[in-house]
Amino acid sequence: MNHQRMVLWLWLLTGAIVMLFFVSLTTGRHSFSLWQTVQELWAREQSVYTLILVELRLPRSLVAVIVGATLGLCGAAMQGLLRNPLASPGILGSSSGAALFSVIVLYFGFHSISPWLLPFAGMAGALLAIVLVYAMSGNDSTITTIILAGVAINAIAAACISLAINLAPSPYAVREIALWTLGDLSKVSLTNLWLMLPTTLIGWVMLSGCGQALNALSLGEQTAASMGVNIARLRWRIFLATALAVGAAVATVGAIGFIGLVIPHLLRPLVGYEPRRLLFASALGGAVMLLLADIAVRLIPSQNPLQVGVLTALVGAPFFLYLIVKSRKVLP
Amino acid sequence: MKAQFAIAGFICLLMPWANAAPQRIASVNLCTDQYLLLLAAPDTIATVTWLSQRPESSYYYERALRIPVNHGEAEEIVAYAPDLVLAGFYSARTTTHLLQQLGYRVELFDHPRSVQQVREQLRRMGDLIGRREQAEHVIHAMDARLQQVATQPAADAPTLMQYAPGGYTVGRDSLVGDIMYLAGWHNQAENAGVAHLGIVDLETLLMIAPLALIDSPLAPDSWSFAEQTLKHPVLKKTTRPKFTVNVERNLWICGGPMVVDALIALRKARETIEAEQR
Numbered sequence: 001m002n003h004q005r006m007v008l009w010l011w012l013l014t015g016a017i018v019m020l021f022f023v024s025l026t027t028g029r030h031s032f033s034l035w036q037t038v039q040e041l042w043a044r045e046q047s048v049y050t051l052i053l054v055e056l057r058l059p060r061s062l063v064a065v066i067v068g069a070t071l072g073l074c075g076a077a078m079q080g081l082l083r084n085p086l087a088s089p090g091i092l093g094s095s096s097g098a099a100l101f102s103v104i105v106l107y108f109g110f111h112s113i114s115p116w117l118l119p120f121a122g123m124a125g126a127l128l129a130i131v132l133v134y135a136m137s138g139n140d141s142t143i144t145t146i147i148l149a150g151v152a153i154n155a156i157a158a159a160c161i162s163l164a165i166n167l168a169p170s171p172y173a174v175r176e177i178a179l180w181t182l183g184d185l186s187k188v189s190l191t192n193l194w195l196m197l198p199t200t201l202i203g204w205v206m207l208s209g210c211g212q213a214l215n216a217l218s219l220g221e222q223t224a225a226s227m228g229v230n231i232a233r234l235r236w237r238i239f240l241a242t243a244l245a246v247g248a249a250v251a252t253v254g255a256i257g258f259i260g261l262v263i264p265h266l267l268r269p270l271v272g273y274e275p276r277r278l279l280f281a282s283a284l285g286g287a288v289m290l291l292l293a294d295i296a297v298r299l300i301p302s303q304n305p306l307q308v309g310v311l312t313a314l315v316g317a318p319f320f321l322y323l324i325v326k327s328r329k330v331l332p
Numbered sequence: 333m334k335a336q337f338a339i340a341g342f343i344c345l346l347m348p349w350a351n352a353a354p355q356r357i358a359s360v361n362l363c364t365d366q367y368l369l370l371l372a373a374p375d376t377i378a379t380v381t382w383l384s385q386r387p388e389s390s391y392y393y394e395r396a397l398r399i400p401v402n403h404g405e406a407e408e409i410v411a412y413a414p415d416l417v418l419a420g421f422y423s424a425r426t427t428t429h430l431l432q433q434l435g436y437r438v439e440l441f442d443h444p445r446s447v448q449q450v451r452e453q454l455r456r457m458g459d460l461i462g463r464r465e466q467a468e469h470v471i472h473a474m475d476a477r478l479q480q481v482a483t484q485p486a487a488d489a490p491t492l493m494q495y496a497p498g499g500y501t502v503g504r505d506s507l508v509g510d511i512m513y514l515a516g517w518h519n520q521a522e523n524a525g526v527a528h529l530g531i532v533d534l535e536t537l538l539m540i541a542p543l544a545l546i547d548s549p550l551a552p553d554s555w556s557f558a559e560q561t562l563k564h565p566v567l568k569k570t571t572r573p574k575f576t577v578n579v580e581r582n583l584w585i586c587g588g589p590m591v592v593d594a595l596i597a598l599r600k601a602r603e604t605i606e607a608e609q610r
Contacts, residue, residue, distance in 0.1 A: 028535050029533055029536050030535055030536070046569075046571075048538045048539055048570075051538055051569060052535050052538055052539075055564075055566035055569060056538075056566060107554075107556065111555055168556070169551060169554045170551060170554035170555055170559065171551050171554070171556075172497050172556035172559060173554075173556050176557050184557070186533070187557060187560055189565045189566065190565065191565055305533070
């Protein structure tokens with residue numbers, strides 16, 4: 001892979017994020033001039049448009065970028081760590097673990113103790129799920145065992161989420177069961193953004209330093225160990241970082257699936273199959289995918305608002321099937 | 333002649349049976365519960381829904397506390413061997429279908445969309461349970477109170493909108509909408525094109541900018557994503573909606589004479605806000 005072409009691709013992805021971010025700011029039920037509204041903001045005038053822009057569309061677009069990047073990045077890190085094309089936050093249960101803990105905090109009044117409890121609950125749920133999957137499948141697990149362990153954890157978490165919401169005191173809770181598994185960005189506020197940002201950033205920083213070790217790991221565990229990589233430490237570092245970032249993301253917008261699975265796959269050839277470069281590229285790609293999906297749900301006309309996770313699943317699930325078929329051909 | 337006497341006698345014999353008021357009435361809908369608790373003799377009510385015992389949703393909850401409750405399941409209802417089952421059009425549909433198939437007498441009530449429909453439903457309920465006189469009495473008392481307080485929105489009436497969890501709102505063609513109208517408010521949901529029931533997102537709410545929002549919580553202090561819409565920080569920053577009008581949910585979730593109290597609450601709030609605006 002030509003180095004220049006790879007750099008070009010990364011710039012293209014960055015450009016796409018910037019462009020889609022502005023499209024996201026101008027997309028909504030009401031259209032108004034973005035330029036004029038920014039000028040109003042500059043002059044410190046408050047109007048309906050400045051409120052819609054700053055309080056509704058800006059947090060929504062920023063959270064789309066941050067959550068998309070988190071999912072892409074964590075997917076790439078997990079695939080690199082487990083050297084398994086089917087690993088992703090959604091499939092290995094960390095998303096549903098985070099969703100379960102968030103549901104408990106949200107619907108049963110713990111939220112009022114401190115709003116900061118929410119991202120940490122999401123993180124704890126995500127971490128617990130990953131550790132359980134890892135404990136169940138063991139160290140030298142095959143693709144099948146990891147996927148099966150993930151399926152089991154996902155099933156348990158989904159059942160517990162349904163149970164929790166059924167028992168929740170709010171009369172609206174039962175209707176919202178489906179929403180948690182499908183994710184939604186439409187109610188995000190700047191407060192949500194500030195709450196999720198610290199844990200997300202810590203997760204990103206922890207993951208960004210893992211590139212070299214993941215490169216070494218792609219040659220096999222023994223080779224990596226001989227090159228001075230502490231595999232056990234790397235594993236815990238990635239588990240913890242993923243839990244921090246994915247936990248905060250899920251606690252804020254619900255479990256949006258398949259971005260962490262699809263994006264690293266699509267981008268791997270573009271970065272010359274190098275795990276270290278894939279981390280950054282997947283973060284960019286994840287942001288692009290979630291921005292696109294969130295713009296699409298606002299443009300598709302429908303009686304009730306569409307969930308953004310519906311679109312990512314409609315794209316991601318067939319891709320997952322394709323990967324399974326492909327991996328069957330490759331494996332003995 | 334003999335035959336005619338015989339027929340007349342047979343009809344006379346049938347009459348009391350045909351006219352006999354139901355003695356074991358079951359209700360599987362909160363709103364038919366309310367009519368029943370208001371009009372029926374307590375010993376003729378076999379069962380009402382569990383919601384009727386909750387003060388936040390049921391205006392006559394104290395009367396319901398003495399009556400066995402159901403959760404709208406056909407099995408529960410059959411156990412009471414009711415001679416009349418009252419149900420809503422949209423709730424417990426499987427139960428009502430099943431009971432109809434089993435030959436029970438099931439009467440369906442739609443949710444009233446105006447004060448006039450409340451009157452009609454009270455009369456119908458009175459006829460069904462043999463208490464027409466009580467129903468007329470209730471309607472008469474309700475109308476006497478209405479005459480004192482009901483009005484119509486002035487041309488420059490302030491704007492109000494119901495904004496329920498999930499962004500749900502109502503237009504003129506609804507009980508809440510009718511009460512807003514009779515309390516002299518302009519319902520701003522109509523400017524968003526809502527005639528009966530609709531969803532208004534936050535962006536649209538900021539655009540149509542009603543002066544006041546109605547806060548009428550179904551379950552105060554609970555948490556859900558739907559309820560979060562009402563707590564979005566943007567609603568604290570905007571200058572419109574400026575006021576919040578509180579109305580007890582149980583005053584207008586169903587039809588009945590208590591809707592006049594909801595009307596009075598709305599009218600008082602309007603007068604206070606108008607005085608403040610001047």
